[in-house]
Amino acid sequence: MYSLELLKSMLQEKSAVKPFSFLYDGKPADLADIPCQMIREDDEHYKLVYDFIPSKVRIILDIIEYEYYPVIEYTPYLENAGNEPSGIISDFLALDIEAEDPLTFGEQKLKNNEYFISGRISVRYNLGSKASGVDFLPQRRGLFSRPGVNKLELECQGAWCSTDYLPFFGVDADTMNGVNIGIGWSGGWKFSVEKEAGALSMNGGKKSRIRGGMKRSHFRLLPGEKLMQPGILLHFRENTSIRNGQNEFRRFMIEHHAPRDSRGELLKPPICFCTWGGFESEHQIKLCQLIKENHLPYESLWMDAGWMGKDAPCPHFLEESEFKSDWPQRVGSWAINRYAHPDGLRPLSDAIRDAGMRFLVWFETQRISSLSGSPLLTEHPEWLLGDWQAMREGKNTNFLLNLGIPEAREYLTELVIGIMEKEGIDDYREDFNMDAWPFWCSGDTPDRVGVTEMKYVEGFHQFWTDIRKHFPDSFIDNCSSGGRRLNYKTASLSFPMCQSDYACYSEYEEECITFENMFLDDWLPLHGTLNWGEEDPYHAACAFGGGYGSKIWQYHGREPKPGHNYIMHRKLLKWAKLLRDARLCGDVYPLIDSPELDMTKWNAVQTHIPEKNEGFIQVFRRKQSPYTQEALSLDFDTLNPIAEYKVEYFSGRKTTMKGYEMTCFAVKLPTPRSFEIIHYKIK
Template identity: 30%
Template sequence: MVGISLKRIVLTLLIAFSSAGLFAQVFTSADITPSFKYEGKNFDKAMWKFTEISKTKTDDGEVSVIEYLSPDSAVKLILTVKNLKKYNVIEWLPELENVSGAPSGKISDFKSINWHAKATQQNVLLRRHNGTTCRFTDFVQVNEIIGRLMNPPSVFGSDGCSSRGALPFFAVDFDAMNGVLVGIGWSSSWRASVSNYLVKSLKYPGGARNDCQQRYAERQGKFSIVAGLPDGMADFRLSPGERIRMPAIFVANRINTSIEDAQNLHRRFMFAYHSPKNSKGEIIKTPISVSFWGAYKQDFVLKQIGKMKKYKFPIDIIWQDAGWNGYDALNPADWWDIVGYWRVNREIFPDGIRAISNAAHDAGYKNMLWFEMERTGVNSPIFKEHPEYFTGDGKIYMINLDEPDAFKYLFDAMTKVLDEENISYLRLDFNILKPLQLWRKRETPDTRGLAEIRHINALYKFLDKIRAARDNMLVDNCASGGRRLDFEMASRSIPLWRSDVQCIGVDDYDIANQIQSMNLLQWLPQNAGGVNDFHNTDDYSWLSGFTGGMTITFNKHLASDENDDEVFGKASKRLSKFRRIGELFYGDYYPLFKNVENPTVPFGYQLNNPEDKRGCVVVLNRKLCPEKTITISPRKIKLGAQYEVEDWYGKIKTMSGKELANLQISLPEPRSFVVLFYREI
């Protein structure tokens, strides 16, 4: 009965209204009100001096900078606000600055958004996603009915890494055509709370109320979204002259727009404002990469690159993963403990990584090198020379990145390797799963939360500086497999290994990739799945992990000189087809099936580029899917138009829009698939 009741609620909730005017929850610039306490008193706009510093018109809207000065003239709250009407987005970055010559008053309980509006629906639907904990359920969508019965607010978030517990993107659907999309730009701990209280009547037996009923009565008729730092995390004084950025926020209004169309407008917003750009301002596209374990010997890697060159392998990047650095040793098993010693292991690479770099460049590829810059091992010389640069627990040590000397050491050490070894791109890992414990060690009663805040500020500064120094190079945001997936990191990097599920034994890597792709691509349009591995994959596996790019691992133990034509030759031809799909990932993305985590349901999506009047459809038949023939309904097809349709094998035919919009597909056996490219003619 519970399941039936919930289903009825969802169906009722998602009935489209005839007019967008039936709901009141439209977020405006006037609703941008961060909340915090200063010296124990709640921030009050009326009590802080307001100044508009600037307002600039842009092609997409306007950007303004405003300030609020505290009553004691010691602290400024600075808000940089982007009102992007093209995308129905309002985005803001809050910063705090001590403009006095003494430690500031206490700042605590900081929330970047504290939005309260009139509740106009009895129930709203919260769509959020799991983060990654290296499980099959990484990034799975979680739906919650908010407002049902007397439920408390939904509270979710992450500790230490922005996407470890929950993905810092979510949506609230007021009905089928209206709602809001929200993103949190912060690469560490955060919390969000969504509440909605509206009932037709509040009647209590005998007129008495218990505590729970009293709280509910006080919230009656109210809807709210609150997000920022976790409760109790921040309680600090700023040093004289200190300025810190706090979690950024965007809110996108979905007004008389379907969920699918709103998610695609969000993707376009992300491409425009939160995708890494090169020095020309162009989007750095998600690459196709081949990854080598960093401890594979120089001669072996050079031989494989030579084969890729011979067979004109259409990839973008060759990368060396962990294991390349440290003391000279043939089979380094201590890569974990030697992290932080950024020296090439000459036993593995007698001519340095530069030999690999030069070979990759000669073959037409970029190369990328792994670093885990924020952690150091106990066997690293820098740890012994400058223990004051680090904070640890006896096993794990993290660099105090906000300390100028530690920052300079790390920047110089990494830049030296990148320069000397002719490295194109940077792969960044972060395997400290509980950084909060280390940040807490640095706190005092006057600096609670500041170690974490300063570290994240320094991280953004470091990435901006090292990218600017190297032609805005691509940075791979690994972070132990997808644990820092937020829009601030998306502005500076692309996650090329979005989950470590691909590193462990799971029953079906392909379904894991499909789940990750369908959930992430709606929010984070640039990400790549790991495909295991070079010698044992087919088109089905690659299609499962392909997102415009992918990372193909190279297993040394499966390599052989006897099957080059079979492995390299065929793979090269297959990858050329993937390039064609990849071009379309920068348009609109439509999942064709729901419940992607259900292995009995097919996996499929549509890519549609309305500007070029073309797109493609990809459908995969999973092992447990019983249907052999399915019908799909591609979106945005003009029923009266004619389309040229080409299948995976090059067969071309003409279809009417009516036929294409209601298309029957045959999937006769497990792991069979259909790829159709279409173009309006």
């Protein structure tokens, strides 16, 4: 069985079994007896240096073995310490481990009667982000020791690492034991789980194998070169349910893979008021004054694209206007659009701070449009990957700024820091609306396949690290076409405020956003989503659970209406904050089984904070549900059955209840498309 002890045994200097594999000059690398040295950094952090070819090819595992969590993570590096190019290293798998699985029949472990038992393991995974109503939905596949049903293979189709699937997986021996796995790579990856096929009575079918790494690698190491491979995170679940295991994983991610400020405090996804970058400063400043006068508790003003490029109108792409929304063609020029912002962004940023908010601004720094007039197109074409012939023919094409080139990365870092400091920008939002895969491929040669990607990914992570180092109290919003660059390493530096672009449409199924918050939250607790605002309380409430971006008055044509209910507006934002804060320190328990499979069901989620003996319950009677009442069974272990709890409802009711009364109680919602939020706290 996959266990912490098994992996620890592999990470010993004299272990014949390594947790990685590769081919060298077309043959499986013999790793059993290669020399290894352990270099201890501190109690949790150490390195294993393997001399695959002494004085030439080294594999370095940079390892963290956590003291208070059953988690080990490591990142492999390949280094050429010699004076000549190495042989060809190919199909490098940063994760390649094998274990003998327990024999099971149903949920019962068996030691005898092996002949009658079929070996089985289960794999959990989630769909990725494609601006769709099914984004992040959970999937499960049982693997058996029989040909045809013994293997699951997943890979992302391009360079966006979380488009097709999230790079997080659970491999379960049974309901109480398993391992959660994360791949830390902002590029193309592949992952597989294979159950050994064969008759158990003939000593077959007992083992399984888990593998993961870059989607393609076939390269020589040049003298003095050191290349990074995907990071691997393994969280072991032993005698722990899947739900409790996911809550432990969430707590681990919040503690060890979430951005923190200069004081060590967690940077929270904010409650945002969203505007369009082409929306003129004078109108945005008036909205800031309105927010201040009506005490709307937004934490940030989030300004999107359109603020840069030529001095001309750039309306929102959904806005009715005589002008075209040409923001994609402006990307690459970071001059301020003086039509919209004649005095730059500083007057707006001053008004934002006067209203008690921070200023979050959209950038898309790694895509360069051929029509943008970017100085990089003429001054540093060697930094760009793309189709120069198409540009010479006058076609609209994109180039990729190659962050694998240190000078290009340093230029970009200085550019972003300069704009943020000059214009009074507090937080950095990074978009990335192109698939880098064909650009990376175009930068490779036949004996250096994958190297452009390796250097780019490492440079990209360094770019974000440098931005955070310069602005330690600022956060990075990881957009990338809405949640398409999510992994455990980017989570250390950022969080997505737009976890999926599904909510960017003028019309979308709001109830699907509740699924996004439920299922992404199992792996990445810091995240946020958009919505069209507080004029529709049910629509707004469907977005509660993390960061929150209201587009209520985002652009021309969406101005405040006479008679707007500011009391309800303030109330919704207050509860959005409460739920966000609870999710970042509490455990999460879905209360309705598989609501994504039957839209006539209600949906409900409990967030419980054991350290405070309090929590929240979000309840939705969805638009297709005919049921006026739902009996909710809270997790019994979260409540003290004899204690008394103060209970407050969003709808206004306040009462007290005993713990045993709350383990199963009814909620009534007379009309479809309605909701309730319940806050309970021990007296």
